[in-house]
Amino acid sequence: MRYLAAHGARAVVLLCLGSAVFAALGARIAIPVDLATFQPPRDIPLIELLATACGGVAAGLTAPRMVEWEKLGTRRVAWWAALVVPAVAALALLVVAAGVAVVAADAPWHYMPANVVVLTSAGVLARVLLGPVTAPVLTVVVFLACCVVQNTVPDVGAWLPLSRPNGAPLPIAVPLVALAVATATAARTRGMTTWAHALGRD
Amino acid sequence: MIRRIAWPLAPVTALLPAGLVLAVTAGMSVEHFGRRPEWPATSALAHEHLALVGPLVAAIAFHRWATLARPLGLFAAARLGGTGKPEHWANFTRVWAVCAVAYTVGLLPIFARTAADATYGGPAAGSILLGYLGLAFAVAIGQFLAAVAPLPVLTVLVAVLVFLLFQLPQVVLDAFGAVLPVQWHPLAANEHETATALLFRAFALIAIGGAMVLASRLGRSPDRPARTALPALGAVAVLAVFLVVAAVNPATRVTAAADPPRRCQPVEGVEVCVHPAHDADLPDLTATVAALVRAYGRTPAAVAGVHDAASLPPGEVPAGRVVVRLLLDQTTRDTAGEDVSTAMAGFAGCLRGIRVTGDRATYEAGIARAGELARWLRHQAGITLPSEAPYQPPTTGFFAKPPDEIRAWLAANDDNVAQCRYGAEFA
Incomplete structure (x- = not known):
């Protein structure tokens, strides 16, 4: 529990609950990305955007705050650092669930959980390697960039590890592998590399 | 000069945001080069571009003010105070100035093109001015949120929230446009924004933004946390009151000329x-x-x-x-x-x-x-x-x-x- 308290658990839970409320309120809203004349638009449901932003920010918030001390920690710290990753992904999925509970059953939402897990894992990886402030920005920017690619160059977009509304679903292995990689890296580095820590130090 | 504006942070903290604002503004203008050059529509771009520039500017302001709240920032705040002005106003005007310059440069090409090719009318000063007020509004929101939650990690979340706030007139209720900078209303050649609507919006943006900048100081004094909450709630209340007024009493924001020239x-x-x-x-x-x-x-x-x-x-x-x-x-x-x-x-x-x-x-x-x-x-x-x-x-x-x-x-x-x-x- 003390580990969680030291890793912004309360802020993360508040954040995800807030995002879930917004996702439920605006569940029917989608932002169309339609930059190409001859390609179908790639809609970004508000649920997906909020869940991704929430996942990225939660990944940043759960960064260790006393890196030097945690590096001294034994295997137990590694376990905790690993455990936080699926917990963050689960909270991001909570946002999706809150939004999906409101929309009609035939709305295209089945592709969303896999995307959110992949992006949250990417967020955790970015936090481990680049630091907590860069990670959320990077997560959302990468997400938006992927959506633009899926809209403008669908042939390339099909190879991205992200699916799109009404598109071919992502193999279940992709989010699982992404989550496993992020978890393993977080455990190995106890949550953040020394280099990333040095990057953000005042 | 840049060093003085950006000080006490490195010049990159002014140049990077300016570059981002410039890139987004210019990028949003690109599609308008393919359209007919008309002054009402081009003038309105000065505030319509805030749909994306606004969230970006708010995130910039948030990140800067939240960063200044960290240990390094304690010195920064002290030195900012040394200019003789309260540090939250000093910071606010600096961020606004940097973003406004970048915004202007980003808007110049489309305005130059309209000035060269438009065959009727001239720039609408009111619409353009409201664009810069909207920019200040976005800066104020970012700085205010940074005072409420001084965590640089949340930068992206601020961008998303401000993006959604500016979408309200389009998505939820058109009348909210009376107090928010982005109007989501393309202007035809014979249309213009009414003077009363422009004045009311200017008043609303100044009042809400001012309240937020005022409240943004209090996060700086951790020894008196009780004084933080009240003005913060007050600033949010001002925003809420204006939104309610706009919803209850929707104004005519755009009118067409009664006898257009032909x-x-x-x-x-x-x-x-x-x-x-x-x-x-x-x-x-x-x-x-x-x-x-x-x-x-x-x-x-x-x-x-x-x-x-x-x-x-x-x-x-x-x-x-x-x-x-x-x-x-x-x-x-x-x-x-x-x-x-x-x-x-x-x-x-x-x-x-x-x-x-x-x-x-x-x-x-x-x-x-x-x-x-x-x-x-x-x-x-x-x-x-x-x-x-x-x-x-x-x-x-x-x-x-x-x-x-x-x-x-x-x-x-x-x-x-x-x-x-x-x-x-x-x-």
Whole structure:
């Protein structure tokens, strides 16, 4: 529990609950990305955007705050650092669930959980390697960039590890592998590399 | 100089945001180069671009103020205070100034293009000014949120929240546009934002932004946390009050000119008029109308005049007049070709017939025939709409006849066509 308290658990839970409320309120809203004349638009449901932003920010918030001390920690710290990753992904999925509970059953939402897990894992990886402030920005920017690619160059977009509304679903292995990689890296580095820590130090 | 603006942070903290604002502003302008240069629309871009620039600027302001709250920032705050102004105002004006300069540079190309090519009117100072006030509003929101939650990690979340806030008029309630910078209303050549709406919006933005900047100081004094909450709640309350006022008492934000100027030219007995802002479209429009009238064989009874939508006062369209809406992504020839050919074929007469007599079956058959005739007219005039398959002349029926015969029939039945009374021989 003390580990969680030291890793912004309360802020993360508040954040995800807030995002879930917004996702439920605006569940029917989608932002169309339609930059190409001859390609179908790639809609970004508000649920997906909020869940991704929430996942990225939660990944940043759960960064260790006393890196030097945690590096001294034994295997137990590694376990905790690993455990936080699926917990963050689960909270991001909570946002999706809150939004999906409101929309009609035939709305295209089945592709969303896999995307959110992949992006949250990417967020955790970015936090481990680049630091907590860069990670959320990077997560959302990468997400938006992927959506633009899926809209403008669908042939390339099909190879991205992200699916799109009404598109071919992502193999279940992709989010699982992404989550496993992020978890393993977080455990190995106890949550953040020394280099990333040095990057953000005042 | 840059060092002084950015100080006590490194110059990159001013240059990077400025570069981002510049890139986004210029990027959002790109698509507007493909449109007609009109001053009302271009002036409004100064606030419409805030749809993306606003969240970006808010995130920049948030990140900077939240960073200044960290240990390094304690010195920064002290030195900012040393300028003689309260540090939250000093920081606010610096961020605003840097972003405003970048915003201006990003807007310059589209304004220069409009200044060079527009044939009517001039920049609307009110709309442009509201753009810069909106920019200040975005900075104020970012700085305010940084005082409430000084965690640089949340930067992206602030961008998302401000993005959603600025979407409210478009998504939730149009009336919220009265107190938010982005209007989501494309302005036609004969439209302008009303002075009262501009004044009210300026007042609202200054009041809300001011309250937020005032409240943003209090996060700086951790020794007196109780004094933080009240002004923060006050700032949010000011925003809420303005949103409620806007929703309860929605204002007319855009009006069309009551008697717009027009430039007219008679073509084969048909009067063709455009708004002076569309002078460049007049030759295309007259050529299209002339080609269609020649295809018809005589001045059609159904069409006495062709008007650009911006050249007419709002309200009822006089009988016998065709209103052509010059679309952004279509050539004048296509837009006018479709509208004028259908009008010549008596489409308006068919609609009027349904309205007056209630005889749906007859007049819907008439609509189908009017559509055939319109296609034939366009084919004779050499107009192919991008939405249509190429015209294949039918081998049987009325339109298989030679053009001269059809024109002779049209000359004899001109009034009938105008009133959607197609005879049996037409089948």
